[in-house]
Amino acid sequence: MITSCPFCFSTQNVSTVFENTYFNGKIFEYRKCLECKLIYVQPFPSHDDYVAMYPTTYQGEINLDTLYRNENSKIIKLINQYSNKKKLLDYGCGNGSFILQAQENKFECTGVEFSNELIISLSKQFNNVNFQNIIEFENKNEKFDIIHISNVLEHLINPFEVIQNLKRRLNDDGIFIISGPIENNLSLALVFRKLFFGVRKYFLNKNNNHAPFHIFYSNSTNQSLFFTKSELSELYFEVKEIAWPFPSNLRDSKGLAKKLMYFIAKLSIFFSLFNKKLGNNFIYVGCKKKS
Numbered sequence: 529m530i531t532s533c534p535f536c537f538s539t540q541n542v543s544t545v546f547e548n549t550y551f552n553g554k555i556f557e558y559r560k561c562l563e564c565k566l567i568y569v570q571p572f573p574s575h576d577d578y579v580a581m582y583p584t585t586y587q588g589e590i591n592l593d594t595l596y597r598n599e600n601s602k603i604i605k606l607i608n609q610y611s612n613k614k615k616l617l618d619y620g621c622g623n624g625s626f627i628l629q630a631q632e633n634k635f636e637c638t639g640v641e642f643s644n645e646l647i648i649s650l651s652k653q654f655n656n657v658n659f660q661n662i663i664e665f666e667n668k669n670e671k672f673d674i675i676h677i678s679n680v681l682e683h684l685i686n687p688f689e690v691i692q693n694l695k696r697r698l699n700d701d702g703i704f705i706i707s708g709p710i711e712n713n714l715s716l717a718l719v720f721r722k723l724f725f726g727v728r729k730y731f732l733n734k735n736n737n738h739a740p741f742h743i744f745y746s747n748s749t750n751q752s753l754f755f756t757k758s759e760l761s762e763l764y765f766e767v768k769e770i771a772w773p774f775p776s777n778l779r780d781s782k783g784l785a786k787k788l789m790y791f792i793a794k795l796s797i798f799f800s801l802f803n804k805k806l807g808n809n810f811i812y813v814g815c816k817k818k819s
């Protein structure tokens with residue numbers, strides 16, 4: 529089956545240094561779209577693959593380490609900068625770490641997740657939050673002032689469709705705040721990763737056995753164009769470098785390879801301070817295009 533680019537729908541693609549991965553009895557290959565340069569997995573995971581990829585244990589416990597706290601505080605500050613409303617949807621709320629902080633900041637929260645088990649467990653942990661699984665959510669028409677989507681788009685085979693559907697659930701003066709990886713955007717760490725992947729793939733003939741969690745690896749241009757094509761108006765766009773997928777502290781960097789990765793990540797973050805285009809993560813704020 530031919531898979532088309534999730535951003536521009538072209539079917540023309542070429543191989544890349546990114547490793548093939550064997551998962552659920554299939555080979556998944558990361559290829560580059562010749563039209564828009566987005567890197568995407570071929571074939572797309574099937575429903576069966578999705579079920580195998582996301583067991584209920586996937587989301588882990590609420591993580592309140594400072595990394596997430598700072599990240600979430602920054603998002604909340606941006607929301608308050610572009611909106612004075614309080615009705616918030618966290619689409620793909622995961623373990624609820626963002627909702628926890630949004631509640632502290634007096635937002636009225638709804639959280640949506642794919643897994644029903646997760647929704648049940650979140651409902652027990654939080655008071656005054658409306659948690660819905662994806663089917664319950666899609667059967668409603670309720671609208672929101674703020675739609676927060678973090679580390680979600682890259683997991684979807686139909687990101688356009690999802691944004692179009694969410695636009696219908698956003699009030700006319702509402703905002704989207706969206707963040708996530710741009711794994712193919714230039715940074716020092718990416719140069720190291722590509723060298724490493726290239727050596728493994730072409731010289732050592734190695735393959736991976738991880739699930740194809742990320743359907744695509746974008747760069748900042750891909751990501752900006754995606755929002756423009758979704759008929760959203762950009763209010764804010766930031767590119768930044770974070771340690772992930774390299775370790776973010778020395779304490780967790782066991783062994784020489786991990787220590788090296790830790791230092792590369794540090795150096796890469798340092799370099800990105802001098803050029804705003806360098807980085808592996810983005811934060812976007814946008815609103816519906818006024819017609």
Ligand SMILES: [Zn+2]
Binds near residue numbers: 534537538
């Ligand atoms: Zn494309």
